[in-house]
Amino acid sequence: MRLLVLGGTVFLSHAVAAEALRRGHEVVCAARGTSGRVPDGARLVKVDREEPDGVRALAGERFDAVVDVATMSHRWVLDALRAVGADAGHWTFVSSINVYADAVTAGQDERARLHEPIAEEAPPEERIQHPYLYGAIKAASEQAVLERMGERAFIVRSGLIVGPGDVSDRFGYWPARISRGGRVAVPDAADQTTQWLDVRDLAAWIVDAGEQRLGGVFNGVGTAHRLGAFFDRTVAAVGAPDTELVPVPLPVLEAEKVEYWRGPRSMPLWMPDEDAGFCAHDNSKALAAGLRPRPAEETLRDVLADELRLGLDRDRKAGLTAAEEAELLRALEVRS
Template identity: 35%
Template sequence: MNTTRRDLLKFGALATAATALPSIASSGTAPAPVGKAAKPLDILILGGTGFTGPFQVNYALARGHKVTLFNRGKRPSPEWPGEVEQLHGDRNTGDLKSLAGRKWDVCIDNPTSLPFWVRDAAKVLKDNVGHYMFISTISVYADGSKPGMTEDAPLAVYKGKDAMAETQANLMADIENLYGPLKALSEAEVRKHYGERSTIVRPGYIVGPRDETDRFTYWPLRVAQGGEMLVPGDGQDPIQVIDGRDLGEWMIRLAEARTYGIFNAVGPDYPLSTDAMIYGCQAVTANGIQLTHVSPQFIDEQKVELPIWVPRADNPYAGYGSVSNARALAAGLTLRPLATTVADLLDWFHALPAERQAKPRAGISREKEAELLAAWKARKTG
């Protein structure tokens, strides 16, 4: 089946639960030097050791900021290139004692999916942070079928009994119905407590090094293997992704500029189709490929999932591939070339343990792909 709202929601919720990961490989090109910020900030990051958090930390340190992390301390922290203060607590149980009596210029809230986390943190932080930044999701939109969704589109409505009583277990058990509405209510809590001192960032698919979901990773890995590839649709369905480094670093620049408001954090800054994405991966791997396009109906009939791809027609989630990022670009969002993301992602993935590489977490096996290609050709010639 094609990528559905459930796929986007499930992996979106899990992305922040990634374990501590190996160091990030580069594409062989030395990164450009990062200049110091005009005014150093005291930054509190809720979370900080998952997917995008380490990118925020590394960039903030490079810019000369002071960084404090608050989390449960369940994961080993990466080796930071500077001093990072670590505070421990548990937002599930309301244990926020280590935050009491402290002040920060800005707070970045990375992992929240439950509105009571925002409410309870505000009891301690509301008068002690100047700027509250919240990572949300494009899944908050009520109607995912419309291309070009802007930040002003209507939001999903919670239909349960008590949003403040929802738990992580409830969320994971009914993620398709709860994730978007609970994120929307979390946003509402942010605005309630911090008002115009808040920034809400709504990413779509976050990709690149450290992405433990393998949703986007499936495609460069498959292209690197070469040969005949099964490609869903006609190859022209729109794709949107954002490199986790671009997201994390932009959050720090938004904090430096005291930029408030709501922003869709998606890329690239040009229309990207399924075929263009695949050929972009080929430009990095340099392996010969032959694309065989199969219909969305065939994919549905075969009950398989091909990640990232969302058909642009007759699909309630077609808009997920063409969300408007105009406001974010105007606010300084910069995006790495696709080739850089692909090269760095492959370097990172190939540095993982062999047993992890042997079991990608999204996409289909080569054996299943061959089976599907044979079935498609038999249908076409039958």
């Protein structure tokens, strides 16, 4: 098939393009080309979606399938639909579980209530001021794709996407840290749920969907694990023999200003209780439609290999530095 990837220079969209090429498809990527390179064999059409009608370079081209990963702009989605939607055989829109209004309830499926759609665009820094804007814009973008493409629309609500090439540094913190062994500070939240999907499995399913013309709305998320079980499996898969997990009670983490989920001085994957349902979505519809998450151990080993390639001592975007972790463990001793 002839596939258009709106993106293709980084992480998921790059993995989709690479998987499609591996299967022998013709792949066109449309991006600025500033975040990275498209996979060998793909053709890059330079576009800047920030500009009005920024994808006009694609007008008149015909694609069997299109994959769009637009994050925070409803207009980008409309522009793309206008440029190539009429002739496209299939349209994947990569959305997010952030579309759901209720972040507390575990086990929600695709029928759960969404945020009120906001048909706008917003620069990423505004996500912080308006926590629901990302989900609300994704909800409006989904609606636009469904209205325009009907049964040709494949909406994938992704949760945490992990794996080689992840630029967020979140998931990789744990295999990297645990591979070094010693006393590893972990949040004392073993019963919390965590849920992720390997980028390669999501990419493969997106390419399958284009090949099979699979339509509908899906939670494209992986298997939910207890956080405690996740740490145990990480130790078993990639841990140094002297690894000792040290659960740090939540009041200590709070007092020491350790953040949840992402960013500097954080415990990645750990969530506040008010977001307990965020990493526990129902993926049964996606599994029935062919999503095949690989075993956690395989992802952990491959992510560690990627971490080693990047360098374990590099500055990270997420997690604790060695000095911050040592300080946290000292604070724990003083308090106990």
